Amino acid sequence: MNEADQSNMEILRFTTAGSVDDGKSTLIGRLLYDSKSIFEDQLLAVEKSSETKGLDHVDLSLLTDGLKAEREQGITIDVAYRYFATPKRKFIIADTPGHIQYTRNMVTGASTANLALILIDARKGILEQTCRHAFIASLLKIPHIIICVNKMDLVDYDQKVYDDIVAEFRKFAAKLEVNDVHFVPISALKGDNVVDKSENMDWYGGSTLLYMLETIHIGSDQNHVDCRFPVQYVVRPHSDEYHDYRGYAGRIAGGVFKKGDDVLVLPSGFTSKIKSIDTFDGELENAFAPMSVTITLEDDIDISRGDMIVRPNNQPNVSQDIEVMLCWLNPKGPVPRAKYYVQHTSNEARAIIKDILYKVDINTLHRNEEDKDIKMNDITRVKLRTTNPLFFDSYRRNRNTGSIILVDESTNETVAAGMII
Amino acid sequence: MENYYLNNLKELEAESIYVLREVAAKFDKPALLFSGGKDSILVTHLARKAFFPAKIPFPLVHIDTGHNFPETIEFRDRLAKEIGANLIVGSVQKSIDEGKVKEETGFYASRNALQTVTLLDTIEEYKFDACLGGARRDEEKARAKERFFSHRDDFGQWDPKNQRPELWNLFNGKKSMGEHFRVFPISNWTEMDVWQYIKYEKIEIPSIYFTHKRKCIERDGSLLGYSEFLNLKPTEKIVEKQIRFRTIGDMTCTGAVESDASTMDDIINEVSVARETERGTRSDDKRSETAMEDRKKQGYF
Secondary structure (H helix, E strand, O other): OOOOOOOEEEEEEEEEEEHHHHHHHEEEEHHHOOOOOOOHHHHHHHHHHHOOOOOOOOOOOHHHOOOOOOOOHHHHHHHHHHHEEOOOOOEEEEEEEOOOOOOHHHHHHHOOOOOOEEEEEEEOOHHHHHHHHHHHHHHHOOOEEEEEEEEEHHHHHHHHHHHHHHHHHHEEEEEEOOEEOOOOOOOOOOOOOOOOOOOOOOOOOOOOOOHHHHHHOOOOOOOOOOOOOOOOOOEEEOOOOOOOOOEEEEEEEEEEEOOOOEEEEOOOOOOEEEEEEEEEEEEEEEOOOEEEEEEEEEEOEEEEEEEEEEEEEEEEEEEEEEEEEEEEEEOOOOOOOEEEEEEOOOOEEEEEEEEEEEOOOOOOOOOOOOOOOOOOOEEEEEEEEEEEOOOOOOOOOOOOOOOOEEEEOOOOOOOEEEEOO | OOOOOHHHHHHHHHHHHHHHHHHHHHHEEEEOOOOOOHHHHHHHHHHHHHHHHOOOOOOEEEEOOOOOHHHHHHHHHHHHHHHOOOOOEEEHHHHHHOOOOOOOOOOOOOOOOOOHHHHHHHHHHHOOEEEEOOOOOOOOOOOHHHHOEEEEEOOOOOOHHHHHOOOOOOOOOOOOOOEEEOOOOOOOOHHHHHHHHHHHHHOOHHHHOHHHHHHHEEEEEEEOOOOOOOOOOOHHHHHHEEHHHHHOOOOOOOOEOOOOOOHHHHHHHHHHHOOOOOOEOOOOOOOOHHHHHHHHHOOOO
């Protein structure tokens, strides 16, 4: 494949977590710079701004801090998305700020990520915030985690420092649900083990960070077992050529659908067979998550947006009572008996928070059953009651059919994100 | 077991189609903002895919500054006819004639900023509640902070510090009367993705993206195509160059690059070794460090 041919690669979406001093911006800057994803005019602009601000080095964080307020205050306010590619993969980075509204932003960045990159300062070891990052990664079920022990140059590339941090993290991670954890000792500033293998750490036999990012297997991250097709839009051309055409457009949220499959439609419970799987480029024999297709059925059934097409022998939960881990995103907490819109796949209902079971202290993982006052950035386990039934799986099993957001009825703001238990 | 795998372009395509269908399902009067550039041509192509075999269920809206390249206008009209789309044109000239905006004067006069007024007027006139655009997050630092569903208040303004969190693929399209959304289905595409996709899908684009001879002037390190709308400084000379355009905006503010690229492969090779961003040729972005953010807050594309 020639280097310019970037048309047949996988996309890895990852989120970065760390605070200002962990060297997160330096690391991202290095990945972008070494993969030639920073352009000369961008670098020039950043050099100019660094100079204006009186800095003696080029502040690569200015590349990601895009808003005026961020540049003025020298802080990151919002999730920023960055893009780079190597000959092996394309990468989308959701770069989340380390300080203010921490949980809210990290949860947002984590919701679409296949991988979380967590930075630890080798001099400081595992801090409260490391635990927080790891907890959120596990809560959001990010399939892969890379722990970068950074600033190894400042601890004389000492293997013992690294080994101790790895051991301590493993002990902590045993309490979490994380499956695939990798560790790498690096110096983002000096470039050790980022793109090129370090000559200062002979004792490290593993691969470089970039090699990990390029090769970690992400092919199984989608659920290809449970067939779930939330109907997004009904296609009715009303043209002479497609006079009676009625297609159900949507993005497959789980499983593999095949032409001729027996299907069942929720909530009606009617059954039919898949007549065709249509796309602009022609009919398909099968289609799988996360493809966007249009399905037609053998029988004329009344189906509309919010309905879900599934297989009769593998159905999701159908209920108006759901239990979720809720992350509150809004400065205004919920008022008692308040009603919200709940959005779930292409379905929508209204909901109330019926019961608050406990709040999680994200630093200690302690469950507090007394404190029922939900504030921004809190993670709580709650019971919701909805006006119509939702068709869902546990978030653990399927991130597409196990996630919800709550929208305030009066302000229209997205106030909470939920992961169904 | 079979390998169920989507390559990068197919994954991005699936994501964009999903966003386009969400817009059609959630809003009463969506519109697709069509500039005639490659990104809005791409969005139009993806919209055809999203609703096939039906036609695109919303109009294409072009804000015509009157300073467009003639090639762009010709292309626009032909495409709209070919796909049977309803084309609505908002005219900046009309806004000037009605006294709503004042034409800039001087050497750097451009109608770029005036477009915002015409755009917001057009949105109000047709009561559009969602406007699809071809902006990408990799284009510009303020755009890196954009949501897929970007809320605008009843003055059409963007409040970047107070954006709604956007999680998974659950897009919140709720709004009050008079407010609207800007929606960006190709947020996650890079310039390279766009070109690769245009090549593989054999999508037609205006001829000025390919190499051609054109009368140009050099200004502040950029090459501008000469046109009657450009006010020349006494020292500026018109020279003929072999050029192409990497982005398409107004004739007064879109810089050209010297290039022999005559095929899609040539363009892709050129983009893969480019050391400047594509908007590096846009003098509208260079007016200040936050030129894009400032314009976007007011309601620009």
